């Protein structure tokens with residue numbers, strides 16, 4: 001049985017006191033059975049959140065693959081581990097776009113996270129022009145091939161995948177359930193080709209991009225959608241509470 005995961009990516013939002021307050025609220029939500037909840041606060045607040053989180057896990061939005069050294073402004077996977085941080089986002093489209101992170105760097109980050117026992121949430125997804133020209137399956141497949149599929153099975157098993165079509169992020173234009181399911185099923189089939197049926201069945205593949213209380217139930221009901229990586233709707237505990245609630249996961253299933 002693969003994990004069901006709801007993860008909140010807070011991006012570069014909230015003051016320190018707001019972050020602590022939101023963490024407390026999310027930590028005390030009524031979480032459906034078997035659903036794992038992660039928050040990814042801004043790095044500066046990760047330790048504050050970690051100290052408050054008893055029912056949820058805390059991750060980092062980014063980290064550098066080297067352990068230590070002259071890398072001004074960076075935080076390493078090793079440092080995350082030392083601070084008790086459970087997970088890290090790798091390959092988010094905003095990091096790819098604004099910070100020039102390419103598939104080769106992401107491959108190094110993935111290896112470093114795994115080497116330190118940090119759970120990687122590897123993000124993939126196509127921009128609008130690729131969706132429109134119809135080559136989106138090939139595009140996402142090559143992102144996975146260039147950064148992820150070199151891993152041995154024993155390491156790949158620890159990775160969570162997140163499909164986030166860039167045209168759906170922060171736009172209010174969610175992928176339809178058909179679009180999400182088509183991509184998620186394709187991703188699972190590529191994992192199966194590479195690692196076999198059992199590992200493919202056990203891989204959690206999250207959807208991200210304008211997922212909210214109004215559409216989460218239909219998305220999470222898709223056979224190959226195992227949860228969500230949530231931006232805007234993770235910043236309000238009332239919205240996030242719907243995404244982690246038992247009913248959102250059960251009624252349509």
Ligand code: 13P
Pocket residue numbers: 009092164168169170171172208209210211229230231232233
């Ligand atoms: P939104 O939910 O705000 O579209 O953001 C999705 C996202 O980028 C999560 O990582």
